[in-house]
Every structure is written in C-alpha cells, then in structure tokens.
Amino acid sequence: MALSIVTLTLPQAVRDPFAAAMRRSVVAPLLSLQYNAELTRRAWEARERTRAERDSVVLAAMTAPELERENARLRRMLGLGRRLRWGFVPAEALFSRSPGEEYTVVLSAGSRAGVRQFSPVVAAEGLVGMVRIVDPTKSIAIVWPHTDFRVSAQSADGSAFGIVGPHLGDEPDRYLLEMRGVPLRTSLTPGTLIVSSGLGGVYPRGIPIGVVQRELRTSEVWANTYLLRPAVLPADVSSVMILHPQRAGSGIDGVWDLASPDSLAADSARRADSVAKARADTERAARPAQARADTTARRTPAPVRRDTVRRQAPVRRDTAPARRDTAPVRRDTTRRDTVRRDTAAPVIPVVPVPPTPRPDTTPRDTTPPPTP
Amino acid sequence: MKSIDVLRIMIAFGLLLVLHYTLRPLLAWRSSPDFLVIALLLVSIRVRPGSAAVVGFLTGLIADSISIDGLGAGALAMSVVAFGASWLKAVFFADNLPLIAFFIFLGKWALDIMYHVASGNLGGGELAMQLLVWSPLAAAVTALFGLIVLALLRPILRTSPA
Numbered sequence: 001m002a003l004s005i006v007t008l009t010l011p012q013a014v015r016d017p018f019a020a021a022m023r024r025s026v027v028a029p030l031l032s033l034q035y036n037a038e039l040t041r042r043a044w045e046a047r048e049r050t051r052a053e054r055d056s057v058v059l060a061a062m063t064a065p066e067l068e069r070e071n072a073r074l075r076r077m078l079g080l081g082r083r084l085r086w087g088f089v090p091a092e093a094l095f096s097r098s099p100g101e102e103y104t105v106v107l108s109a110g111s112r113a114g115v116r117q118f119s120p121v122v123a124a125e126g127l128v129g130m131v132r133i134v135d136p137t138k139s140i141a142i143v144w145p146h147t148d149f150r151v152s153a154q155s156a157d158g159s160a161f162g163i164v165g166p167h168l169g170d171e172p173d174r175y176l177l178e179m180r181g182v183p184l185r186t187s188l189t190p191g192t193l194i195v196s197s198g199l200g201g202v203y204p205r206g207i208p209i210g211v212v213q214r215e216l217r218t219s220e221v222w223a224n225t226y227l228l229r230p231a232v233l234p235a236d237v238s239s240v241m242i243l244h245p246q247r248a249g250s251g252i253d254g255v256w257d258l259a260s261p262d263s264l265a266a267d268s269a270r271r272a273d274s275v276a277k278a279r280a281d282t283e284r285a286a287r288p289a290q291a292r293a294d295t296t297a298r299r300t301p302a303p304v305r306r307d308t309v310r311r312q313a314p315v316r317r318d319t320a321p322a323r324r325d326t327a328p329v330r331r332d333t334t335r336r337d338t339v340r341r342d343t344a345a346p347v348i349p350v351v352p353v354p355p356t357p358r359p360d361t362t363p364r365d366t367t368p369p370p371t372p
Numbered sequence: 373m374k375s376i377d378v379l380r381i382m383i384a385f386g387l388l389l390v391l392h393y394t395l396r397p398l399l400a401w402r403s404s405p406d407f408l409v410i411a412l413l414l415v416s417i418r419v420r421p422g423s424a425a426v427v428g429f430l431t432g433l434i435a436d437s438i439s440i441d442g443l444g445a446g447a448l449a450m451s452v453v454a455f456g457a458s459w460l461k462a463v464f465f466a467d468n469l470p471l472i473a474f475f476i477f478l479g480k481w482a483l484d485i486m487y488h489v490a491s492g493n494l495g496g497g498e499l500a501m502q503l504l505v506w507s508p509l510a511a512a513v514t515a516l517f518g519l520i521v522l523a524l525l526r527p528i529l530r531t532s533p534a
Binding site for chain 1: 389390393394395396397398400425429432433434436437438443444445447448451452455490
C-alpha cells in the first residue's frame with residue numbers, strides 16, 4: 001500500500017514513462033487483446049448498422065410503389081376537380097371497420113361545407129357512393145358494395161338500361177356490381193362501360209360505374225343481369241369529391257371522357273390488376289434484400305434465382321383465370337343467338353316448291369321414244 | 373498451498389485477465405463487469421494479506437498503465453481491496469452464494485470509491501453520480517458475473533486434499 005501511495009505521488013514526468021514502459025512490455029498482450037476486442041465490437045456494430053440501413057432501403061423500396069400510386073391517384077383527383085370547376089367538396093374518406101359498417105365511409109366534410117344528404121360521392125375513376133348521414137363537419141356515405149346502393153345505369157352508348165346494385169356474392173366477388181333489368185333484346189359484351197343514366201335525380205348522368213365483366217345466370221326470364229367490375233376500386237377510395245346538389249342537377253357532361261370507353265375500360269382493367277401487381281411489386285422489393293441476406297449467409301446465389309421464378313408465377317396465374325372467365329360469356333351469347341334463329345324460323349312460312357327439271361337435262365335424255 | 377493449487381489459481385487468474393480485456397470491450401456496457409476484481413478476490417482469499425496486497429498492487433499497475441487517469445490510483449485501491457479480502461477470507465469461504473455475491477459487490481464498490489477519490493478524475497456532482505449510481509450498478513453486474521465465473525471455474529478452483 002505504501003508502494004501504491006508512492007506511485008500515486010510520483011511526479012507526472014516519472015509516471016508517464018513508467019506507464020509507457022509497462023504498456024510496451026507486460027501489458028502489451030493485454031492491450032492487443034483489448035484492441036482486437038474493440039475492433040470486433042466495431043465490426044459487429046458496423047454490420048448491425050449496415051443491416052439497419054439495408055432494411056431502411058428495403059422499406060423505402062416497399063413504400064415507393066404505393067407512394068407512386070397515391071401520387072397518380074391525387075393527380076387524377078386534381079384533374080377531376082379542374083374538369084368539375086365548381087360545385088364540389090374534396091374530402092378524405094375513411095373506411096369504417098366496425099362490423100356491419102364495412103361498406104360505409106366517413107367523409108371529412110359535412111353540412112358546413114355544403115354537403116347534403118344524398119349528395120353523390122365520386123372519385124376520378126367514377127362513382128363511389130352517396131352521402132347518407134350529414135353532420136356539421138363530417139358525413140357518412142355508403143359505397144357501392146353496400147346493400148342499399150342502387151343507381152340507374154346505362155351503357156356508355158345508351159343502348160342498354162338497367163339498375164346497378166351490389167353483387168351479394170362471396171368475399172372475393174363481394175366488391176363487384178350487378179346490372180339488373182337489362183332487356184333481353186340488348187346484349188352487353190364484356191368490357192362495355194356502364195355509366196349513370198341520370199334517372200332518379202340523385203346521380204347525374206355520365207358518371208362511370210363499372211365495366212361489364214360477364215353475364216350472370218339468374219332466375220329472371222325477361223331480363224338479363226350482368227356482373228360489373230366497379231370503376232372505383234376500394235384502394236382508390238381515400239380521397240373523394242362530394243358533388244353539391246346544384247352541381248349534380250346541372251349535369252356533368254364532359255367531366256368523364258365517355259367518348260373513348262375502351263380506354264376507360266382498359267384503365268379499369270389495368271387498375272383491377274394493380275392489386276396483384278402491387279403485391280408483386282412489394283414482394284419483389286422485399287425479396288431481393290432477403291435473397292441478398294440469404295446469399296450473404298450461404299454465399300450461394302442459386303436460391304435467389306429459384307425464388308424469383310416462384311415469385312413471378314402467381315402473377316401470371318392470377319391474370320389467366322380472368323381471361324378464361326370471359327370465354328363462357330361468348331359461348332353463352334352464341335347459344336342464345338342460335339335459339340333466336342330457331343324461334344324465328346316459323347314466322348317465315350316455307351312453301352314447298354315442286355322440283356323442276358333442269359332445262360339441260362331434257363336434251364341429254366337419249367332414250368328413244370316408243371314406236372307405235 | 374500445493375504447487376498444483378497455485379497453478380490452478382494462476383490459470384483462473386489468467387483466464388479472468390483475458391476476459392477483462394476481451395469480453396469487457398465487446399460488451400461495452402456503461403456498467404461493465406470488472407473481471408480484474410473477481411480475479412483479485414479469487415487470489416486474495418487463498419494467500420496471506422501481505423501477498424494479496426502485492427498481487428493487488430501489480431494488478432492495479434496493469435490496469436493503471438492502460439488508463440490515463442493516474443498511475444497508482446488503481447494500484448492503491450486494489451491493494452486495499454485485496455488486503456481486506458484476504459483478511460476477511462473466512463466470509464468468502466462460506467459456501468453461501470448471496471454472501472459471496474455481496475462480498476464481490478462490496479469489493480468492487482470499495483475499489484471504485486477509492487480509485488475515483490485517489491485519481492481525482494471526477495469532481496462534484498459527477499463524482500457523486502459515479503459513486504452512487506454507476507459504481508453500485510457496475511458492482512452489481514460484477515457480482516453477478518462473479519457468481520457465474522465461480523460456478524464455471526469450480527472444477528479448477530477446488531483445492532486438492534492435503
């Protein structure tokens with residue numbers, strides 16, 4: 001202890017060379033151990049930091065497609081607002097998650113902004129629903145899968161009329177629509193754009209509702225029912241426009257381009273596929289990082305290639321049944337035409353015509369006449 | 373003490389010394405376990421107080437030569453702790469885990485108090501914070517690790533029959 005006190009009280013000029021000598025001799029191996037341990041810890045921390053950065057990049061890559069879609073959606077909404085010019089209220093829509101209210105949305109605008117009951121709710125893609133309850137600052141609207149949703153509709157060219165309501169099928173088809181009461185004489189082909197007809201006084205004429213997907217077999221005898229793919233997908237119902245009653249009453253001609261229904265139908269189909277594509281994008285963004293992590297761990301690139309092949313397959317399989325679904329419709333239509341042709345046959349009386357000898361057959365008859 | 377026992381103690385001491393300069397930097401905790409104190413206490417209870425103080429002095433010098441705070445502070449603190457541990461060896465011999473843990477805790481805390489007071493590297497509130505918060509925490513962690521080390525090294529530290 002006395003030695004310790006002496007060491008402690010030594011002048012700095014003596015203590016420092018003594019400590020340095022110890023560091024270079026006795027303590028050198030321990031210092032080396034400590035140095036290597038520090039290096040190992042820093043390498044570990046750097047690895048963790050790199051992993052965190054990689055995860056951040058993957059996360060950003062996963063959110064980028066969603067941001068792009070949201071950006072495109074908002075641009076479409078801006079375009080809609082420019083075309084509407086007046087008589088609308090932009091609002092944020094929030095889907096209700098409580099049981100029994102899955103198909104209602106809470107809108108961030110109420111009576112103070114001019115929203116009234118039965119005001120149509122539209123998006124850039126088409127009809128969303130109708131305001132049911134109005135509060136001063138909020139309102140609640142039903143959207144197209146709601147059981148109370150009805151809209152008088154027509155094909156874009158005005159050749160067929162009907163009433164569009166929700167398709168009350170199982171869960172995957174629950175978000176589709178049905179167009180009922182279409183006269184038998186009218187046949188709608190898949191891809192036909194259906195718009196609101198303006199009858200009924202709630203929805204103005206010309207708002208896209210959906211695109212014919214196929215004909216439905218129902219018990220109705222005198223009318224056809226068609227299954228529609230809605231123009232607005234649930235993912236698009238985040239920002240909407242509420243039309244004022246005056247705006248709805250004055251008509252909205254030219255707001256939606258119905259002159260090129262093919263493009264609208266194609267757009268609708270493209271957006272319908274976007275759910276599968278978005279999922280594929282997300283997986284694609286996430287999996288390379290996972291694959292890279294696997295590669296780092298195993299140092300074998302083979303599993304990455306196998307994952308890539310597996311990932312692309314479901315997307316192709318998803319699109320294939322949609323095309324297959326359209327085939328029976330054409331077949332059904334052909335069959336119905338055949339029946340009509342058969343029923344038309346008795347209307348035109350068929351008079352049996354006695355067979356007349358061809359003029360050229362007589363001269364060729366070389367049989368000699370019987371001699372008297 | 374037999375030479376084989378001395379060899380065992382030296383192996384255990386060396387292992388703990390290596391752990392102090394490898395595992396401690398790897399953990400890099402704010403209150404890290406002090407394997408030097410554990411090693412010192414292990415040796416101190418097996419030798420006389422004078423020898424324990426010398427071992428403490430040398431161990432303290434090793435620790436001081438790496439730190440920049442002041443050569444001799446650690447040596448003084450470890451000498452005192454080793455001397456006290458050797459003097460109180462009967463307590464440490466009791467095969468009671470909480471008692472051993474408390475002994476290590478006290479040893480580490482006392483070492484920290486003496487070291488920081490002697491080196492004078494901290495002052496005022498900072499010193500109080502160190503001595504009342506961080507040092508007891510480090511002492512508790514050291515006691516925990518001490519118990520683990522004692523359990524692992526029990527085969528080595530068992531004294532051979534006379």
